Amino acid sequence: MQLSDPTLLKTQCLIDGRWIDAAGGETIAVRNPATGQLIANVPSVGSEETEQAIAAAEKAWPAWRARTADERSRLLRRWFDLVMQHQEDLALLMTSEQGKPLAEARGEIAYAASYIEWFAEEAKRVYGDVLPSPWADKRLVVTQEPVGVCAAITPWNFPAAMITRKVAPALAAGCTMIVKPASQTPLSALALAELACRAGIPAGVLGVVTGSARAIGGVLTASPTVRKLSFTGSTEIGRVLAAQCAPTLKKMSLELGGNAPFIVFDDADLDEAVQGAIVSKYRNTGQTCVCANRLLVQDGVYDAFAEKLQAAVAALRVGDGMQEGVEQGPLIDHSALEKVEQLVGDALSRGARLVAGGARHPLGGTFYQPTVLADVTPDMHVAKEEIFGPVAPLFRFSSEADAIRMANDTEFGLAAYFYTTDVRRVWRVAGALAYGMVGINSGLISTAVAPFGGVKQSGMGREGSKYGIHDYIDTKYLCMGGIKPDSPPVG
Numbered sequence: 001m002q003l004s005d006p007t008l009l010k011t012q013c014l015i016d017g018r019w020i021d022a023a024g025g026e027t028i029a030v031r032n033p034a035t036g037q038l039i040a041n042v043p044s045v046g047s048e049e050t051e052q053a054i055a056a057a058e059k060a061w062p063a064w065r066a067r068t069a070d071e072r073s074r075l076l077r078r079w080f081d082l083v084m085q086h087q088e089d090l091a092l093l094m095t096s097e098q099g100k101p102l103a104e105a106r107g108e109i110a111y112a113a114s115y116i117e118w119f120a121e122e123a124k125r126v127y128g129d130v131l132p133s134p135w136a137d138k139r140l141v142v143t144q145e146p147v148g149v150c151a152a153i154t155p156w157n158f159p160a161a162m163i164t165r166k167v168a169p170a171l172a173a174g175c176t177m178i179v180k181p182a183s184q185t186p187l188s189a190l191a192l193a194e195l196a197c198r199a200g201i202p203a204g205v206l207g208v209v210t211g212s213a214r215a216i217g218g219v220l221t222a223s224p225t226v227r228k229l230s231f232t233g234s235t236e237i238g239r240v241l242a243a244q245c246a247p248t249l250k251k252m253s254l255e256l257g258g259n260a261p262f263i264v265f266d267d268a269d270l271d272e273a274v275q276g277a278i279v280s281k282y283r284n285t286g287q288t289c290v291c292a293n294r295l296l297v298q299d300g301v302y303d304a305f306a307e308k309l310q311a312a313v314a315a316l317r318v319g320d321g322m323q324e325g326v327e328q329g330p331l332i333d334h335s336a337l338e339k340v341e342q343l344v345g346d347a348l349s350r351g352a353r354l355v356a357g358g359a360r361h362p363l364g365g366t367f368y369q370p371t372v373l374a375d376v377t378p379d380m381h382v383a384k385e386e387i388f389g390p391v392a393p394l395f396r397f398s399s400e401a402d403a404i405r406m407a408n409d410t411e412f413g414l415a416a417y418f419y420t421t422d423v424r425r426v427w428r429v430a431g432a433l434a435y436g437m438v439g440i441n442s443g444l445i446s447t448a449v450a451p452f453g454g455v456k457q458s459g460m461g462r463e464g465s466k467y468g469i470h471d472y473i474d475t476k477y478l479c480m481g482g483i484k485p486d487s488p489p490v491g
């Protein structure tokens with residue numbers, strides 16, 4: 001990996017504006033999932049360093065919140081500019097540690113930067129309110145205040161965007177934040193932090209700690225100083241963190257697992273639906289929480305859709321993401337590969353039919369062939385579990401009511417998609433789907449301007465959009481008495 005700016009390869013944690021190693025010198029190895037090669041070692045810090053990061057964030061908070069929204073906005077804007085100036089280096093770092101194709105990594109850097117830009121703008125739009133008073137001698141005012149010291153725990157599948165989607169609104173609102181990135185992809189987080197420092201974000205306002213998830217997570221969740229935790233990852237760990245945050249009653253944003261239905265009705269434009277399915281299912285080699293997990297296809301177009309999808313999947317180029325033209329990288333690690341293998345094996349053993357792929361890729365390592373399974377039924381594990389791999393299971397349905405029942409038959413409620421050309425059906429189905437986000441004739445829904453988040457076991461809170469900053473704000477009510485009865489009324 002040849003970076004134009006080699007100083008972006010940071011291998012230390014950021015605490016109180018200083019780059020530090022673990023007190024005991026322990027490290028975590030970061031490897032390229034496409035080659036298995038060691039890229040770098042980063043510190044494996046524990047509770048002591050995490051306490052220091054919290055103390056630094058607490059110390060930095062009063063001055064940071066006291067800055068005007070415009071000042072915070074300008075610093076964020078400078079950070080955005082630097083991220084975009086270093087897009088290529090950041091993309092190279094990401095592909096090296098995460099495996100996604102370079103074109104997707106470049107796209108993720110622009111996507112990550114868009115959250116910084118968006119919240120730099122939103123920083124100036126956190127409005128209070130004046131309420132009509134029920135008392136002649138009192139004025140009622142509502143102010144919006146930063147919640148304080150925040151923490152973020154982020155996953156490996158979007159090593160940059162999941163960080164900026166949390167840090168940018170937190171900093172815009174006047175909070176400080178400590179980030180614990182996934183151990184498999186810390187380099188993107190550290191490079192972003194380096195650029196935040198260069199942008200002039202003051203010491204302590206942003207901290208990054210890498211290391212033992214349990215130790216760091218334990219301290220962040222137990223600390224009464226940390227007033228909010230934002231987590232993206234598995235539902236299983238989300239529940240653990242929610243329990244750990246309960247004693248200190250922190251605010252929480254949880255962006256957890258999904259089991260997205262992708263419904264194709266008889267009246268859909270099939271070519272558009274296939275294109276949408278490729279984007280939704282195979283983006284990041286199927287490793288996103290909004291990836292289509294169950295493709296529900298109506299009787300009348302089932303065979304035609306399967307055939308077209310098979311052809312599109314056969315054209316996908318698998319390989320090392322560093323190679324130009326590659327569209328499918330490796331899975332993140334061997335346990336992800338084994339999970340995908342087990343899910344496919346279970347489906348085939350219960351009567352699913354193989355349409356494409358269905359095995360490890362000849363490239364070896366953690367590469368898996370883009371796969372399509374037909375005749376999949378609700379008793380198979382793929383119907384219930386988040387696949388997190390390049391496997392598209394096709395289910396058959398006959399009526400709209402069946403499709404809605406099958407789509408909602410899951411504990412998850414993050415994203416859903418459907419394809420139809422009937423405008424009345426659009427409104428009926430969109431209203432009936434129990435999901436936080438619905439793509440209609442679109443397989444790609446993510447953007448910084450829209451609220452991202454789920455219902456049911458997919459979590460709580462919204463990220464991005466005008467709503468995203470509210471997760472970092474406390475509403476305060478001021479009741480001002482003693483106003484002379486002849487003062488002019490307000491509100």
Ligand SMILES: NC(=O)C1=CN([C@@H]2O[C@H](COP(=O)(O)OP(=O)(O)OC[C@H]3O[C@@H](n4cnc5c(N)ncnc54)[C@H](OP(=O)(O)O)[C@@H]3O)[C@@H](O)[C@H]2O)C=CC1
Binds near residue numbers: 181233258288
């Ligand atoms: N919603 C989403 O976007 C994601 C969903 N997933 C789902 O989860 C499955 C497993 O992936 P996995 O990476 O293990 O996801 P996890 O939920 O285990 O990891 C996500 C983040 O949580 C951290 N973490 C793990 N355990 C703890 C803990 N006890 N306390 C505090 N932090 C913790 C991880 O740290 P560390 O890396 O150090 O372990 C990482 O930073 C995937 O197959 C997929 O189904 C996974 C990633 C993202």
Ligand SMILES: O=C(O)CCCC(=O)O
Binds near residue numbers: 157162232233288446
């Ligand atoms: O999988 C995730 O949790 C990240 C969501 C990616 C997106 O914003 O589309």
